[in-house]
Amino acid sequence: MRRRDFINIAAVGFAGVGAVAVVVPLIDQMNPSADVLALASTEVDLSAIQPGQAIKTTFRAQPLFVRHLTDKEIAEADKVDASTLRDPQTLEERTVGGKKQWLVTMGVCTHLGCVPLGAGEGENRGEYGGYFCPCHGSSYDTAARIRKGPAPKNLEVPKFSFTSDTAILVG
Protein backbone atom coordinates (compact mmCIF):
# COMPACT_ATOMS: atom_id res chain seq x y z
CA MET A 1 0.00 0.00 0.00
CA ARG A 2 1.21 3.43 -0.84
CA ARG A 3 1.88 5.79 2.03
CA ARG A 4 -0.60 8.28 0.60
CA ASP A 5 -3.41 5.71 0.38
CA PHE A 6 -2.73 4.66 3.92
CA ILE A 7 -2.94 8.22 5.18
CA ASN A 8 -6.08 8.78 3.15
CA ILE A 9 -7.85 5.68 4.49
CA ALA A 10 -6.71 6.31 8.03
CA ALA A 11 -7.90 9.92 7.95
CA VAL A 12 -11.27 9.11 6.42
CA GLY A 13 -11.70 6.16 8.79
CA PHE A 14 -10.91 8.31 11.78
CA ALA A 15 -13.28 11.03 10.64
CA GLY A 16 -15.95 8.35 10.13
CA VAL A 17 -15.58 7.10 13.69
CA GLY A 18 -15.75 10.70 14.86
CA ALA A 19 -18.91 11.30 12.84
CA VAL A 20 -20.59 8.24 14.34
CA ALA A 21 -19.57 9.36 17.83
CA VAL A 22 -21.29 12.68 17.15
CA VAL A 23 -24.41 11.18 15.60
CA VAL A 24 -25.10 8.81 18.51
CA PRO A 25 -25.94 11.55 21.06
CA LEU A 26 -27.78 13.52 18.37
CA ILE A 27 -30.12 10.58 17.90
CA ASP A 28 -30.21 9.38 21.47
CA GLN A 29 -31.43 12.74 22.80
CA MET A 30 -34.80 11.93 21.28
CA ASN A 31 -35.27 8.83 23.45
CA PRO A 32 -37.37 9.22 26.62
CA SER A 33 -35.56 11.42 29.14
CA ALA A 34 -34.82 10.34 32.70
CA ASP A 35 -37.87 12.14 34.09
CA VAL A 36 -40.12 10.34 31.62
CA LEU A 37 -38.51 7.02 32.48
CA ALA A 38 -38.81 7.57 36.22
CA LEU A 39 -42.22 5.99 36.25
CA ALA A 40 -44.07 5.27 39.43
CA SER A 41 -46.14 2.19 39.94
CA THR A 42 -49.85 2.63 40.45
CA GLU A 43 -52.00 1.31 43.25
CA VAL A 44 -55.67 0.62 42.52
CA ASP A 45 -58.41 0.13 45.09
CA LEU A 46 -60.84 -2.54 43.89
CA SER A 47 -63.39 -2.41 46.68
CA ALA A 48 -65.85 -0.13 44.91
CA ILE A 49 -65.89 -1.95 41.58
CA GLN A 50 -69.04 -4.08 41.32
CA PRO A 51 -69.24 -7.18 39.08
CA GLY A 52 -69.89 -6.02 35.52
CA GLN A 53 -68.25 -2.66 36.20
CA ALA A 54 -64.90 -1.37 35.08
CA ILE A 55 -62.75 1.65 35.85
CA LYS A 56 -60.27 3.58 33.81
CA THR A 57 -57.15 4.89 35.49
CA THR A 58 -53.59 5.62 34.38
CA PHE A 59 -50.37 3.69 34.48
CA ARG A 60 -47.21 5.14 32.95
CA ALA A 61 -49.17 8.00 31.41
CA GLN A 62 -51.39 5.55 29.57
CA PRO A 63 -54.90 4.35 30.32
CA LEU A 64 -55.36 1.25 32.46
CA PHE A 65 -58.60 -0.74 32.56
CA VAL A 66 -59.57 -2.64 35.70
CA ARG A 67 -62.65 -4.75 35.17
CA HIS A 68 -64.67 -6.89 37.54
CA LEU A 69 -66.01 -9.71 35.38
CA THR A 70 -69.39 -11.28 36.04
CA ASP A 71 -69.64 -15.07 36.23
CA LYS A 72 -71.32 -15.03 32.86
CA GLU A 73 -68.43 -13.10 31.30
CA ILE A 74 -65.92 -15.51 32.84
CA ALA A 75 -67.87 -18.46 31.48
CA GLU A 76 -67.99 -16.83 28.03
CA ALA A 77 -64.24 -16.31 28.05
CA ASP A 78 -63.56 -19.87 29.21
CA LYS A 79 -65.87 -21.38 26.63
CA VAL A 80 -63.59 -20.32 23.77
CA ASP A 81 -60.88 -22.69 22.65
CA ALA A 82 -57.82 -20.48 23.12
CA SER A 83 -55.83 -22.22 20.41
CA THR A 84 -58.21 -20.89 17.78
CA LEU A 85 -57.46 -17.27 18.68
CA ARG A 86 -55.21 -14.80 16.93
CA ASP A 87 -53.21 -14.32 20.13
CA PRO A 88 -53.87 -17.58 22.00
CA GLN A 89 -54.24 -17.08 25.75
CA THR A 90 -56.75 -18.27 28.32
CA LEU A 91 -58.43 -16.03 30.87
CA GLU A 92 -56.48 -17.96 33.51
CA GLU A 93 -53.21 -16.88 31.93
CA ARG A 94 -54.40 -13.29 31.69
CA THR A 95 -55.32 -12.91 35.34
CA VAL A 96 -53.33 -13.24 38.55
CA GLY A 97 -53.52 -15.56 41.55
CA GLY A 98 -56.57 -17.49 40.41
CA LYS A 99 -58.72 -14.34 40.77
CA LYS A 100 -60.24 -14.67 37.34
CA GLN A 101 -62.82 -11.98 38.02
CA TRP A 102 -60.16 -9.21 38.04
CA LEU A 103 -59.18 -8.40 34.49
CA VAL A 104 -56.44 -5.76 34.49
CA THR A 105 -55.25 -4.55 31.09
CA MET A 106 -53.76 -1.54 29.42
CA GLY A 107 -56.43 0.54 27.74
CA VAL A 108 -54.30 0.81 24.63
CA CYS A 109 -55.52 -0.87 21.48
CA THR A 110 -52.75 -3.06 20.10
CA HIS A 111 -53.51 -1.83 16.62
CA LEU A 112 -52.48 1.80 16.66
CA GLY A 113 -52.95 2.78 20.25
CA CYS A 114 -56.45 4.25 20.64
CA VAL A 115 -58.32 3.80 23.91
CA PRO A 116 -60.96 1.13 23.31
CA LEU A 117 -64.49 1.72 24.55
CA GLY A 118 -66.17 -0.54 27.09
CA ALA A 119 -64.69 0.50 30.42
CA GLY A 120 -67.11 3.37 30.90
CA GLU A 121 -70.76 3.01 31.81
CA GLY A 122 -72.91 2.38 28.75
CA GLU A 123 -70.05 2.36 26.25
CA ASN A 124 -70.10 0.09 23.22
CA ARG A 125 -68.41 -3.19 24.19
CA GLY A 126 -68.41 -4.59 20.69
CA GLU A 127 -69.53 -7.90 19.28
CA TYR A 128 -67.68 -9.99 21.87
CA GLY A 129 -68.80 -8.11 24.96
CA GLY A 130 -65.37 -6.92 26.04
CA TYR A 131 -63.94 -3.80 24.50
CA PHE A 132 -64.42 -2.12 21.17
CA CYS A 133 -61.91 0.17 19.53
CA PRO A 134 -63.70 2.84 17.52
CA CYS A 135 -60.64 3.83 15.54
CA HIS A 136 -60.46 0.92 13.15
CA GLY A 137 -63.03 -1.42 14.59
CA SER A 138 -61.10 -3.95 16.68
CA SER A 139 -63.30 -6.06 18.98
CA TYR A 140 -61.98 -7.65 22.16
CA ASP A 141 -63.77 -10.33 24.17
CA THR A 142 -64.49 -10.53 27.89
CA ALA A 143 -60.88 -11.59 28.52
CA ALA A 144 -59.77 -8.54 26.45
CA ARG A 145 -58.49 -10.88 23.74
CA ILE A 146 -58.51 -9.69 20.17
CA ARG A 147 -61.32 -11.36 18.23
CA LYS A 148 -62.00 -9.19 15.23
CA GLY A 149 -60.48 -6.23 13.39
CA PRO A 150 -56.94 -5.18 12.61
CA ALA A 151 -55.31 -5.35 16.08
CA PRO A 152 -52.70 -8.12 16.20
CA LYS A 153 -52.56 -8.80 19.97
CA ASN A 154 -54.71 -9.04 23.05
CA LEU A 155 -54.84 -5.96 25.26
CA GLU A 156 -51.62 -6.02 27.23
CA VAL A 157 -51.78 -7.27 30.80
CA PRO A 158 -49.24 -5.27 32.82
CA LYS A 159 -47.30 -6.84 35.66
CA PHE A 160 -49.36 -6.51 38.83
CA SER A 161 -49.95 -8.20 42.17
CA PHE A 162 -52.60 -8.17 44.87
CA THR A 163 -51.54 -6.24 47.95
CA SER A 164 -54.77 -7.23 49.71
CA ASP A 165 -58.05 -8.80 48.65
CA THR A 166 -59.28 -5.46 47.40
CA ALA A 167 -56.15 -3.68 46.16
CA ILE A 168 -53.57 -4.24 43.46
CA LEU A 169 -50.16 -2.74 42.74
CA VAL A 170 -49.45 -2.30 39.05
CA GLY A 171 -45.87 -2.06 37.80
Place this chain on the structure above:
Amino acid sequence: MSFPWAEHYAPKHPLMQWVDEKLPLPRLVYNAIGAGYPVPRNLNYFWNFGVLAGVALVIQIVTGVIMAMHYGANDLVAFSTVEQTMRDVNAGWLMRYAHANGASFFFIVVYLHIFRGLFFGSYKAPREMVWLLGLVIFLLMMATAFMGYVLPWGQMSYWGAKVITGLFGAIPVVGEPIQTWLLGGFAPGNASLNRFFSLHFLLPFVIAGVIILHIWALHIPGSSNPTGVEVQGPQDTVPFHPYYTAKDGFGLGVFLICFATMLFFAPNFLGHPDNYIEANPLSTPAHIVPEWYFWPFYAILRAFTVDFFFVPAKLLGVLAMFASILLLFFLPWLDTSPVRSGHYRPVFKKFFIILLIDVAILGYCGGAPAEEPYVMISQIAAAYYFAHFLIVLPLISRFEKPLPLPGSITESVLAKYGKADGEIAAVPAE
Protein backbone atom coordinates in the same frame (compact mmCIF):
# COMPACT_ATOMS: atom_id res chain seq x y z
CA MET B 1 -29.70 25.99 -18.99
CA SER B 2 -32.13 27.22 -21.50
CA PHE B 3 -32.90 27.24 -25.18
CA PRO B 4 -30.36 29.06 -27.35
CA TRP B 5 -32.98 31.62 -28.41
CA ALA B 6 -33.70 32.67 -24.82
CA GLU B 7 -33.55 36.41 -24.28
CA HIS B 8 -30.41 37.65 -22.61
CA TYR B 9 -30.23 39.61 -19.44
CA ALA B 10 -28.74 42.99 -20.24
CA PRO B 11 -29.25 45.47 -17.41
CA LYS B 12 -29.24 49.07 -18.59
CA HIS B 13 -29.10 50.87 -15.29
CA PRO B 14 -25.51 51.27 -14.00
CA LEU B 15 -26.59 50.14 -10.53
CA MET B 16 -28.05 46.92 -11.94
CA GLN B 17 -24.90 46.39 -14.00
CA TRP B 18 -22.86 46.85 -10.84
CA VAL B 19 -25.03 44.35 -8.94
CA ASP B 20 -24.86 41.90 -11.85
CA GLU B 21 -21.06 41.90 -11.68
CA LYS B 22 -20.92 41.35 -7.94
CA LEU B 23 -23.88 39.01 -7.37
CA PRO B 24 -25.89 38.03 -10.45
CA LEU B 25 -29.06 37.33 -8.51
CA PRO B 26 -31.34 39.46 -10.73
CA ARG B 27 -29.87 37.55 -13.69
CA LEU B 28 -30.78 34.27 -12.02
CA VAL B 29 -34.34 35.43 -11.48
CA TYR B 30 -34.57 36.79 -15.03
CA ASN B 31 -33.45 33.44 -16.43
CA ALA B 32 -35.64 31.39 -14.11
CA ILE B 33 -39.00 33.17 -14.08
CA GLY B 34 -38.45 36.20 -16.27
CA ALA B 35 -38.17 36.91 -19.96
CA GLY B 36 -35.02 34.75 -20.10
CA TYR B 37 -36.98 31.52 -19.69
CA PRO B 38 -38.72 30.37 -22.89
CA VAL B 39 -41.81 28.27 -22.21
CA PRO B 40 -44.02 26.27 -24.59
CA ARG B 41 -46.68 28.61 -25.95
CA ASN B 42 -49.54 26.17 -25.42
CA LEU B 43 -49.59 25.60 -21.65
CA ASN B 44 -53.12 25.32 -20.24
CA TYR B 45 -54.38 26.25 -16.77
CA PHE B 46 -53.22 22.95 -15.31
CA TRP B 47 -49.74 24.43 -15.53
CA ASN B 48 -50.67 27.05 -12.94
CA PHE B 49 -50.58 24.78 -9.95
CA GLY B 50 -46.82 24.68 -9.46
CA VAL B 51 -46.70 28.42 -8.96
CA LEU B 52 -49.81 28.22 -6.76
CA ALA B 53 -48.12 25.59 -4.59
CA GLY B 54 -45.20 27.99 -4.18
CA VAL B 55 -47.59 30.76 -3.13
CA ALA B 56 -49.27 28.38 -0.68
CA LEU B 57 -45.89 27.63 0.88
CA VAL B 58 -45.21 31.34 1.30
CA ILE B 59 -48.62 31.80 2.95
CA GLN B 60 -47.83 28.94 5.35
CA ILE B 61 -44.41 30.33 6.22
CA VAL B 62 -45.67 33.87 6.83
CA THR B 63 -48.71 32.89 8.91
CA GLY B 64 -46.71 30.15 10.65
CA VAL B 65 -43.83 32.35 11.71
CA ILE B 66 -46.36 34.87 13.04
CA MET B 67 -48.25 32.21 14.98
CA ALA B 68 -45.00 30.90 16.43
CA MET B 69 -44.66 34.34 18.06
CA HIS B 70 -47.76 33.63 20.12
CA TYR B 71 -47.48 29.89 20.61
CA GLY B 72 -46.18 28.00 23.63
CA ALA B 73 -44.82 24.55 22.79
CA ASN B 74 -45.57 22.92 26.11
CA ASP B 75 -48.30 20.40 26.79
CA LEU B 76 -49.61 22.44 29.73
CA VAL B 77 -50.16 25.63 27.75
CA ALA B 78 -50.19 24.74 24.04
CA PHE B 79 -53.97 24.42 23.81
CA SER B 80 -54.62 27.68 25.65
CA THR B 81 -51.99 29.66 23.72
CA VAL B 82 -53.70 28.63 20.49
CA GLU B 83 -57.01 29.75 21.99
CA GLN B 84 -55.36 33.04 22.99
CA THR B 85 -54.14 33.42 19.44
CA MET B 86 -57.74 32.97 18.35
CA ARG B 87 -59.41 35.26 20.88
CA ASP B 88 -56.90 37.76 22.23
CA VAL B 89 -54.10 38.30 19.73
CA ASN B 90 -54.89 41.05 17.24
CA ALA B 91 -55.82 39.36 13.97
CA GLY B 92 -54.68 36.09 15.55
CA TRP B 93 -57.83 34.33 14.37
CA LEU B 94 -56.98 35.38 10.83
CA MET B 95 -53.44 34.00 11.06
CA ARG B 96 -54.60 30.70 12.47
CA TYR B 97 -57.50 30.20 10.07
CA ALA B 98 -55.25 31.19 7.18
CA HIS B 99 -52.64 28.69 8.33
CA ALA B 100 -55.05 25.80 8.92
CA ASN B 101 -56.98 26.38 5.68
CA GLY B 102 -53.73 27.27 3.92
CA ALA B 103 -52.54 23.74 4.59
CA SER B 104 -55.69 22.37 2.92
CA PHE B 105 -55.32 24.64 -0.08
CA PHE B 106 -51.66 23.73 -0.32
CA PHE B 107 -52.69 20.09 -0.63
CA ILE B 108 -55.47 20.89 -3.10
CA VAL B 109 -53.08 22.62 -5.48
CA VAL B 110 -50.39 20.01 -5.00
CA TYR B 111 -52.83 17.18 -5.73
CA LEU B 112 -53.96 18.96 -8.90
CA HIS B 113 -50.30 19.51 -9.77
CA ILE B 114 -49.57 15.79 -9.29
CA PHE B 115 -52.58 14.63 -11.30
CA ARG B 116 -51.60 17.09 -14.04
CA GLY B 117 -48.24 15.27 -14.13
CA LEU B 118 -49.93 11.89 -14.17
CA PHE B 119 -52.23 12.76 -17.07
CA PHE B 120 -49.76 14.63 -19.25
CA GLY B 121 -46.93 12.15 -18.61
CA SER B 122 -44.72 14.83 -17.10
CA TYR B 123 -42.86 12.16 -15.13
CA LYS B 124 -41.37 10.66 -18.28
CA ALA B 125 -37.87 11.20 -19.62
CA PRO B 126 -36.23 13.67 -19.58
CA ARG B 127 -38.14 14.94 -16.50
CA GLU B 128 -37.82 11.95 -14.15
CA MET B 129 -35.75 13.92 -11.66
CA VAL B 130 -38.37 16.67 -11.55
CA TRP B 131 -40.98 14.05 -10.69
CA LEU B 132 -38.82 12.36 -8.04
CA LEU B 133 -38.03 15.66 -6.33
CA GLY B 134 -41.71 16.55 -6.44
CA LEU B 135 -42.50 13.34 -4.56
CA VAL B 136 -39.86 14.22 -1.99
CA ILE B 137 -41.60 17.57 -1.49
CA PHE B 138 -44.93 15.76 -1.14
CA LEU B 139 -43.52 13.47 1.57
CA LEU B 140 -42.02 16.43 3.43
CA MET B 141 -45.34 18.26 3.19
CA MET B 142 -47.17 15.32 4.69
CA ALA B 143 -44.71 15.13 7.57
CA THR B 144 -44.97 18.88 8.11
CA ALA B 145 -48.75 18.94 8.05
CA PHE B 146 -48.96 15.96 10.39
CA MET B 147 -46.68 17.60 12.95
CA GLY B 148 -48.45 20.94 12.59
CA TYR B 149 -51.77 19.33 13.34
CA VAL B 150 -50.36 18.07 16.66
CA LEU B 151 -49.38 21.57 17.82
CA PRO B 152 -52.80 22.88 18.96
CA TRP B 153 -52.84 19.88 21.36
CA GLY B 154 -56.53 19.17 20.94
CA GLN B 155 -58.08 15.72 20.98
CA MET B 156 -57.49 15.11 17.27
CA SER B 157 -53.92 16.37 17.61
CA TYR B 158 -53.19 13.97 20.41
CA TRP B 159 -54.86 10.93 18.92
CA GLY B 160 -53.53 11.65 15.47
CA ALA B 161 -50.02 11.66 16.94
CA LYS B 162 -50.73 8.45 18.76
CA VAL B 163 -52.14 6.62 15.76
CA ILE B 164 -49.54 7.81 13.26
CA THR B 165 -46.55 7.08 15.48
CA GLY B 166 -48.30 3.78 16.24
CA LEU B 167 -47.77 2.94 12.57
CA PHE B 168 -44.08 2.59 13.24
CA GLY B 169 -44.88 0.26 16.14
CA ALA B 170 -46.12 -2.23 13.56
CA ILE B 171 -42.62 -2.84 12.25
CA PRO B 172 -41.30 -6.08 13.76
CA VAL B 173 -38.57 -5.90 16.46
CA VAL B 174 -37.41 -2.29 15.93
CA GLY B 175 -40.92 -0.83 15.69
CA GLU B 176 -41.58 -0.14 19.34
CA PRO B 177 -38.18 1.39 20.07
CA ILE B 178 -38.67 3.61 17.01
CA GLN B 179 -42.10 4.68 18.24
CA THR B 180 -40.78 5.59 21.71
CA TRP B 181 -37.86 7.34 20.08
CA LEU B 182 -40.13 9.41 17.87
CA LEU B 183 -42.36 10.38 20.79
CA GLY B 184 -39.69 10.70 23.47
CA GLY B 185 -41.99 8.70 25.75
CA PHE B 186 -44.49 5.87 25.76
CA ALA B 187 -47.34 8.07 24.63
CA PRO B 188 -47.48 11.55 23.10
CA GLY B 189 -46.44 14.09 25.70
CA ASN B 190 -44.50 17.26 26.23
CA ALA B 191 -41.35 15.84 24.66
CA SER B 192 -43.29 14.91 21.51
CA LEU B 193 -44.97 18.30 21.29
CA ASN B 194 -41.68 20.16 21.56
CA ARG B 195 -39.86 18.19 18.91
CA PHE B 196 -42.85 18.37 16.58
CA PHE B 197 -42.85 22.15 16.94
CA SER B 198 -39.13 22.34 16.24
CA LEU B 199 -39.44 20.14 13.15
CA HIS B 200 -42.65 21.79 12.00
CA PHE B 201 -40.78 25.08 12.00
CA LEU B 202 -37.80 23.60 10.17
CA LEU B 203 -39.34 21.42 7.47
CA PRO B 204 -41.04 24.15 5.40
CA PHE B 205 -37.62 25.67 4.84
CA VAL B 206 -36.29 22.28 3.80
CA ILE B 207 -39.25 22.11 1.41
CA ALA B 208 -38.27 25.52 0.03
CA GLY B 209 -34.79 24.11 -0.61
CA VAL B 210 -36.10 21.04 -2.40
CA ILE B 211 -38.40 23.28 -4.48
CA ILE B 212 -35.29 25.08 -5.73
CA LEU B 213 -33.83 21.73 -6.79
CA HIS B 214 -37.19 20.77 -8.37
CA ILE B 215 -37.20 23.94 -10.47
CA TRP B 216 -33.54 23.63 -11.29
CA ALA B 217 -34.15 20.10 -12.59
CA LEU B 218 -37.19 21.35 -14.52
CA HIS B 219 -35.30 24.13 -16.22
CA ILE B 220 -32.81 21.77 -17.78
CA PRO B 221 -35.28 20.23 -20.29
CA GLY B 222 -37.81 23.06 -19.76
CA SER B 223 -41.54 22.64 -19.11
CA SER B 224 -43.52 19.96 -20.91
CA ASN B 225 -46.87 20.95 -22.45
CA PRO B 226 -50.35 19.57 -23.14
CA THR B 227 -49.31 17.87 -26.39
CA GLY B 228 -46.27 16.26 -24.80
CA VAL B 229 -44.33 17.05 -28.00
CA GLU B 230 -40.97 18.62 -27.18
CA VAL B 231 -40.07 22.19 -28.14
CA GLN B 232 -38.36 22.28 -31.52
CA GLY B 233 -37.65 25.92 -32.13
CA PRO B 234 -38.32 29.53 -31.16
CA GLN B 235 -41.79 29.48 -32.76
CA ASP B 236 -42.86 26.92 -30.13
CA THR B 237 -42.10 29.09 -27.10
CA VAL B 238 -42.94 32.43 -25.53
CA PRO B 239 -40.94 34.14 -22.75
CA PHE B 240 -42.15 33.29 -19.25
CA HIS B 241 -42.50 36.98 -18.53
CA PRO B 242 -44.92 38.55 -19.41
CA TYR B 243 -46.87 35.62 -20.89
CA TYR B 244 -46.94 33.21 -18.00
CA THR B 245 -46.50 35.70 -15.23
CA ALA B 246 -49.80 37.09 -16.51
CA LYS B 247 -51.46 33.70 -16.83
CA ASP B 248 -50.21 32.64 -13.39
CA GLY B 249 -51.33 35.99 -12.01
CA PHE B 250 -54.84 35.31 -13.22
CA GLY B 251 -54.76 31.82 -11.70
CA LEU B 252 -53.49 33.29 -8.45
CA GLY B 253 -56.46 35.66 -8.38
CA VAL B 254 -58.88 32.75 -8.73
CA PHE B 255 -56.97 30.82 -6.07
CA LEU B 256 -57.09 33.74 -3.64
CA ILE B 257 -60.82 34.24 -4.19
CA CYS B 258 -61.46 30.58 -3.33
CA PHE B 259 -59.09 30.75 -0.38
CA ALA B 260 -60.65 33.94 0.99
CA THR B 261 -64.15 32.51 0.60
CA MET B 262 -63.19 29.52 2.68
CA LEU B 263 -61.24 31.57 5.17
CA PHE B 264 -63.95 34.12 5.87
CA PHE B 265 -67.12 32.11 5.43
CA ALA B 266 -66.33 28.51 6.40
CA PRO B 267 -63.01 28.49 8.28
CA ASN B 268 -63.86 25.37 10.28
CA PHE B 269 -65.49 23.43 7.49
CA LEU B 270 -62.45 21.23 6.92
CA GLY B 271 -61.54 20.96 10.60
CA HIS B 272 -62.80 18.64 13.31
CA PRO B 273 -64.80 19.99 16.26
CA ASP B 274 -63.01 17.49 18.52
CA ASN B 275 -59.84 19.48 18.11
CA TYR B 276 -61.40 22.28 20.14
CA ILE B 277 -61.35 19.89 23.13
CA GLU B 278 -58.00 19.76 24.89
CA ALA B 279 -55.97 16.56 24.51
CA ASN B 280 -57.11 13.83 26.88
CA PRO B 281 -54.97 10.68 26.98
CA LEU B 282 -57.79 8.73 28.63
CA SER B 283 -60.46 9.15 26.04
CA THR B 284 -60.32 8.57 22.32
CA PRO B 285 -62.73 10.63 20.21
CA ALA B 286 -65.50 8.43 18.83
CA HIS B 287 -64.41 8.97 15.27
CA ILE B 288 -60.72 9.58 14.68
CA VAL B 289 -59.91 10.64 11.17
CA PRO B 290 -56.92 12.50 9.88
CA GLU B 291 -57.24 15.69 7.86
CA TRP B 292 -58.97 15.17 4.52
CA TYR B 293 -55.73 15.25 2.56
CA PHE B 294 -54.62 12.00 4.18
CA TRP B 295 -57.87 10.14 3.66
CA PRO B 296 -56.95 8.05 0.61
CA PHE B 297 -53.83 6.80 2.37
CA TYR B 298 -55.73 6.22 5.59
CA ALA B 299 -58.24 4.09 3.69
CA ILE B 300 -55.40 1.94 2.34
CA LEU B 301 -54.03 1.59 5.87
CA ARG B 302 -57.36 0.37 7.18
CA ALA B 303 -58.09 -1.90 4.25
CA PHE B 304 -56.07 -4.74 5.77
CA THR B 305 -58.10 -6.58 8.37
CA VAL B 306 -56.83 -10.14 8.19
CA ASP B 307 -53.36 -11.62 8.55
CA PHE B 308 -51.69 -12.97 5.46
CA PHE B 309 -49.32 -15.88 5.99
CA PHE B 310 -47.08 -14.69 8.83
CA VAL B 311 -47.57 -11.00 8.27
CA PRO B 312 -50.00 -9.43 10.72
CA ALA B 313 -52.81 -7.29 9.28
CA LYS B 314 -51.46 -4.22 11.06
CA LEU B 315 -48.07 -4.46 9.39
CA LEU B 316 -49.67 -5.13 6.01
CA GLY B 317 -51.72 -1.97 6.29
CA VAL B 318 -48.69 0.11 7.17
CA LEU B 319 -46.59 -1.38 4.38
CA ALA B 320 -49.37 -0.84 1.85
CA MET B 321 -49.82 2.76 2.91
CA PHE B 322 -46.15 3.58 2.50
CA ALA B 323 -45.97 1.52 -0.68
CA SER B 324 -48.83 3.49 -2.21
CA ILE B 325 -46.61 6.57 -2.24
CA LEU B 326 -43.24 4.90 -2.80
CA LEU B 327 -44.77 3.23 -5.85
CA LEU B 328 -44.97 6.63 -7.51
CA PHE B 329 -41.17 6.88 -7.40
CA PHE B 330 -41.06 4.01 -9.90
CA LEU B 331 -43.68 5.45 -12.19
CA PRO B 332 -41.26 6.80 -14.84
CA TRP B 333 -40.13 3.23 -15.39
CA LEU B 334 -43.53 1.52 -15.09
CA ASP B 335 -45.14 3.54 -17.87
CA THR B 336 -42.94 2.81 -20.85
CA SER B 337 -45.09 4.42 -23.53
CA PRO B 338 -43.07 7.04 -25.41
CA VAL B 339 -46.18 9.22 -25.79
CA ARG B 340 -46.47 11.64 -22.88
CA SER B 341 -49.82 13.34 -23.14
CA GLY B 342 -52.98 11.44 -22.20
CA HIS B 343 -54.77 13.31 -25.00
CA TYR B 344 -53.10 11.02 -27.53
CA ARG B 345 -53.51 7.82 -25.51
CA PRO B 346 -57.14 6.64 -25.82
CA VAL B 347 -56.84 3.60 -23.55
CA PHE B 348 -54.67 5.33 -20.98
CA LYS B 349 -57.16 8.17 -20.83
CA LYS B 350 -60.01 5.86 -19.83
CA PHE B 351 -57.96 4.19 -17.13
CA PHE B 352 -56.76 7.56 -15.89
CA ILE B 353 -60.37 8.54 -15.28
CA ILE B 354 -60.94 5.25 -13.46
CA LEU B 355 -57.91 6.01 -11.31
CA LEU B 356 -59.33 9.42 -10.41
CA ILE B 357 -62.60 7.82 -9.38
CA ASP B 358 -60.71 5.14 -7.47
CA VAL B 359 -58.73 7.71 -5.48
CA ALA B 360 -61.92 9.67 -4.80
CA ILE B 361 -63.53 6.49 -3.46
CA LEU B 362 -60.49 5.79 -1.29
CA GLY B 363 -60.69 9.34 0.00
CA TYR B 364 -64.35 8.96 0.84
CA CYS B 365 -63.77 5.65 2.65
CA GLY B 366 -60.77 7.05 4.54
CA GLY B 367 -63.01 9.71 6.03
CA ALA B 368 -65.82 7.29 6.82
CA PRO B 369 -66.04 5.21 10.01
CA ALA B 370 -64.24 1.86 10.04
CA GLU B 371 -67.34 -0.21 9.30
CA GLU B 372 -68.84 -2.16 6.46
CA PRO B 373 -69.39 -1.48 3.65
CA TYR B 374 -66.52 1.04 3.74
CA VAL B 375 -63.90 -1.52 4.70
CA MET B 376 -64.75 -3.77 1.80
CA ILE B 377 -64.95 -0.87 -0.63
CA SER B 378 -61.53 0.34 0.55
CA GLN B 379 -60.13 -3.12 0.00
CA ILE B 380 -61.31 -3.22 -3.59
CA ALA B 381 -60.28 0.37 -4.26
CA ALA B 382 -56.85 -0.15 -2.66
CA ALA B 383 -56.30 -3.27 -4.74
CA TYR B 384 -57.24 -1.35 -7.86
CA TYR B 385 -54.88 1.50 -6.98
CA PHE B 386 -51.93 -0.87 -6.93
CA ALA B 387 -53.16 -2.75 -9.98
CA HIS B 388 -53.38 0.49 -11.93
CA PHE B 389 -49.70 1.27 -11.51
CA LEU B 390 -48.26 -2.22 -11.43
CA ILE B 391 -50.38 -4.04 -14.01
CA VAL B 392 -52.62 -1.74 -16.04
CA LEU B 393 -50.07 0.96 -16.89
CA PRO B 394 -47.27 -1.38 -18.02
CA LEU B 395 -49.77 -3.35 -20.11
CA ILE B 396 -51.34 -0.29 -21.74
CA SER B 397 -47.90 1.05 -22.58
CA ARG B 398 -47.23 -2.18 -24.39
CA PHE B 399 -50.46 -2.70 -26.32
CA GLU B 400 -52.05 0.70 -26.82
CA LYS B 401 -51.98 2.30 -30.24
CA PRO B 402 -51.56 6.02 -29.64
CA LEU B 403 -53.30 8.63 -31.81
CA PRO B 404 -51.08 10.49 -34.28
CA LEU B 405 -49.09 13.23 -32.56
CA PRO B 406 -48.92 16.76 -34.00
CA GLY B 407 -45.65 17.50 -35.73
CA SER B 408 -44.87 20.32 -33.35
CA ILE B 409 -46.36 22.52 -30.64
CA THR B 410 -46.97 25.28 -33.16
CA GLU B 411 -48.71 22.91 -35.55
CA SER B 412 -51.11 21.79 -32.82
CA VAL B 413 -51.84 25.39 -31.83
CA LEU B 414 -52.51 26.38 -35.44
CA ALA B 415 -54.70 23.33 -36.00
CA LYS B 416 -56.78 24.38 -33.03
CA TYR B 417 -57.07 28.12 -33.56
CA GLY B 418 -56.82 28.39 -37.35
CA LYS B 419 -53.88 29.46 -39.44
CA ALA B 420 -54.53 33.18 -39.55
CA ASP B 421 -55.14 33.58 -35.83
CA GLY B 422 -52.18 31.40 -35.12
CA GLU B 423 -49.87 33.62 -37.11
CA ILE B 424 -51.10 36.64 -35.28
CA ALA B 425 -50.55 34.88 -31.98
CA ALA B 426 -47.03 33.90 -33.01
CA VAL B 427 -46.13 37.55 -33.41
CA PRO B 428 -47.75 38.99 -30.33
CA ALA B 429 -49.32 42.34 -30.98
CA GLU B 430 -49.06 44.58 -27.93
